[in-house]
Amino acid sequence: MVISELSTFTVPLRPSDHSLAEQFRRQHRDSAKAKQVYLNTLAVSAVNFYLRCMGVKTNWEASQSRDPVIQAAMDVADLEVCDRGKLECRPVLPDVQVVYIPPEVWSDRIGCVAVQLDPSLQTATLLGFTEISNVEEVPVSQLRSLDSLLEHLSQSAPAVFSNPSANSQVNERVNLSQWLENLFETSWRSLDSLLLPGQPHFAVSLRNDRLSEATVKRAKLIDLGLSLKERSVALMVAIMPSAGQINASEAKLQMEILVQMHPMGGETYLPADLRMSLLSPSGEMLQEVRSRSHDNYIQLKRFRGMPGECFDIQVAFHETCLTEMFTI
Known part of the structure; x- marks a missing residue:
């Protein structure tokens, strides 16, 4: 190991850590996914223990790594650092010299901590820290010290959003024309990758309303925090x-767009009064649809746009809303 022992930190993995990891593991039937979730939970437990020892406030309850639905759909091991953002905590098995950072966590993490688990899973050693640089494997020898992590956290600006409401989130604008060239943002995934065993509704409804003709279909998990319980x-x-054209580089290419909202995690119906709206860039509402108690999906009316035009999709539930911004 190239990293100096002075730059690492070893923490005990307590029975309560294993109990939580086992609780999450049991919620996944696939053995590989269950093992992944178990190890990810231990890694987050170790980083949480270390940061609290250093006086850094965390909020693991608000992290994606505690959400069984997101656990099943993605490889996540994040820890919410209060007023800073999400820190990824990647488990490293003994004798492995690289840290694997899955692409789905590249876009919204303030950094990554490598956590080496001992063979007996009784202790975990924090090996170091790296900023996210859109590469899947980082050599352990290139990790920065834990002192650099604490300095990075102290200098990180608090997370803010364009919408002044504390319960609103706005993400960067998505370029749909690039989808026609098979260029996708990491958070927008293929439909099959989001489906869970025993959840047919997402796939079935895609055959409705001429969706089978669509050139590209992508989906994104929407996290509205505790509002959806x-x-x-x-x-x-x-x-x-x-016009039946598929070359996104052609000038004046008009695009048809269809937007739907689906329940996930094996749920049959959407929660009642979940609102989805089509907004102009200035915030004018162009369409809105609300879910009822027995809707297994909702959708906006098809609409069209020209290259360079922009629109927003807002998802709201009670007092919490999230806005996804698009350009054609």
Whole structure:
């Protein structure tokens, strides 16, 4: 190991840590996924213990790594650092010299801590820290010291959003024309990758309303925090050139767009009064649809746009809302 022992920190993995990891593991039937969730939970437990020892406030309860639905759909091991953002905590098995950082966590993490688990899973050693640089494997020898982590956290600006409301989130604008060239943001995933065993509704409804003709379909898990009481939903966007053309580089290419919202995690119905709105860039509401108690999905009316035009999709539940911004 190239890293000096002075730059590492070893913490005990307590019975309560294993109990929580086992609780999460039992919620996943696939053995590989269950093992992944178990090890990820131990890694987050170790980092949480260390940061609290250093006087850094965390909020693991608000982290994606505690959400069984997101655990099943993604490889996540994040820890919410209060007023800073999400810190990824990646488990490293003994004798492994690289840290694996899955692409789905590249876009919204303030950094990554490598956590080496001993063979007996009784202790965990924090090996070091790295900033996210859109690479899947980082050599252990290139990790920065834990002192650098604490300095990085102290200098990180508090997370803020464009919308002044404390319960609103706004993400960066998504370029739909790039989807026609198979260029996708990491958080927008293929439909099959989000489906869980025993959840047919997402796939079935995609055959409705001519969606089978769509050139590209992508979906994104929507996290509205505690407002949905640990239930998750997915926003699906399907696009298709209106004139039957498929070359996104052609000038004046008009695009048809369909947007749907689906329940996830094996749920049959959406929560009642979940609102989805189509907004102009200035904030004018163009369409809105609300879910009822027995809706297994909702959708906006199909609409069209020209290259360079922008629109927003807002998802709201009670007092919490999230806005996804798009350009064609």
